[in-house]
Amino acid sequence: MGFLSDLLTGFLTQLQSPTLGFLIGGIIVAALGSELAIPDAAYKFIVFMLLMKVGLTGGQGIRDSNLTEILLPALFAVATGILIVFIGRYTLCKMPKVKIEDGIATAGLFGAVSGSTLAAALTLLETQGITYEPWAAALYPFMDIPALVTAIVLAGIHTSKQNRKKYLNEPYLNELGGTTEGQPNTRRGITNDRVKIWPIVKESLQGSALSALLLGLVLGLxxxxxxxxxxxxxxxxxxxxxxxxxxxxxxxxARLQELRKVGQWYALYAFVGPLAHGFIAFGFGMIAHYATNFSLGGVVILAVIAASSSDISGPPTLRAGIPSANPSAYIGASTAVGTPVAIALAIPIFIGLAQALGG
Known part of the structure; x- marks a missing residue:
């Protein structure tokens, strides 16, 4: 009972934080129909400042740390990002009326990382006096890029299979009215549909969020x-x-209306997913904690980035990489449900769990 009591107390304490208060305040203001708006340029500047600070912190931490300490958490971050996409592929994509490309894109966005959610977690950890490795923020790209690459590759494989089935079921007719039995496969679109990995990685690295974070890391280092x-x-x-x-x-x-267009399964996934993903990463983090003395604060950061869903760099990457997917599905699920759940529930839960485990 003592453990559960400590966990509940820690959770309720986090809900009273100003960070979560501003999030809830924004939801209420928008729901009441207020015309309050923050200029887009100001929003982009704020995101840049936050990620630069996170990157500078991580870079200085890496500079002053032993690189062998980073290896296992980084491997777990990569594994978690990939695993999240596969979980979505074989859960959300199996639900009725969920288009497979939409489900994969949604899983990819939830496997990728939100810089703003990470920033919120770091603030709450510092407020609670929970120590963590300064380089822990550098785990961001180790989870973000593999998740986006995996999602786009899986979507490419699915599209290729669909093209192959379409060709087999509906033989292509050439201009003369014959079949294409002897024609190159490039005309059929079934063997040259290979997904190129490097352009995906390059686009992710060039995204505004990851660029700012990596710039901060390099400057700090x-x-x-x-x-x-x-x-x-x-x-x-x-x-x-x-x-x-x-x-x-x-x-x-504002995104709730978009989410209603694509059905309840996305809402359910967006609510359950962040918590499930976070607990998976928390488990990996605890392995690193016992194996390499990875701090409980670091475990929280690993869990939070797994619970988050990309809100800046992920959407444009997926728009380009999976053009057939409906942005209302994956962006609506992430922004309307996933992000509030990650910030208002996942962060307090994992901080409270870390405090309970730390005694």
Whole structure:
């Protein structure tokens, strides 16, 4: 009973945090029909500032750490990102009226990482005085890129199979009215549908969110940014995050209408998925905790990035990589349900669990 009591107390404490309060406030304001709006340029600047700060923290942490400590958590991050996509492929995609491309894209977005959710988790960890490895934020790309690549590859394989079935069931007729039995497979579109991995990785790396994070990592690793970090990035972090949470709350309420268009299975997946994914990553993190002394705060970060769903770099990558998928399905599920669940439920649950385990 003591463990469950500590877990519940920690969870309720996190729900009272200003970070979650601003998220809920944004949802309420939008639901009441307010015309309050944050300019898009300001939103992009806030995201850039937050991810630069996270990247600088991670870069400085890597510079001052033993790289062997990072290896196992990084491998677990890669494995979790890939596993999340396969879970979605064989759960959500099997539901009635769920188009397979839409389900795979949704799983890919939930396997990818939200920089804003990560920033919220770091703020709450610091507020609660829970220590974590400064380099733990650098686990972001290790989960994000493999998830997006896996989703686009699976969608490409599915499309290729569908093209092959279509060809076998409906023989292609050439201009003269004959079949294509002797024609090259390129005319049939069934063997040259190979998915190219590098363009997917390149597009992910060039995305605004990951670019900002990686830039911060490199600068933190190769330069000495402590003075600008302490005087500029660190003091602004919490305030900027509160504004971002307000924007995300309003965006979540706006996306609810889109989510209604694609059915209840996406809503169910978006509610259950973040928690299930987070617990899988938390389990991996605990293995790293006992094997390499990975901190409980680091375990929370690994669980939170697994519970998050990409809100910045993921959507454009998936739009380009899986053009046949319906953005209302995967973006609506992520923004309207997945992100609020990750921030309002997953973060408090995993912080509370870490506090309970830490005694």
């Amino acid at each position: 190769l330069t000495k940014p402590e003075s600008v970090y302490e005087s500029f990035y660190s003091p602004l972090f919490t305030g900027l995050l509160s504004v971002l949470m307000l924007v995300m709350g309003m965006e979540a309420a």
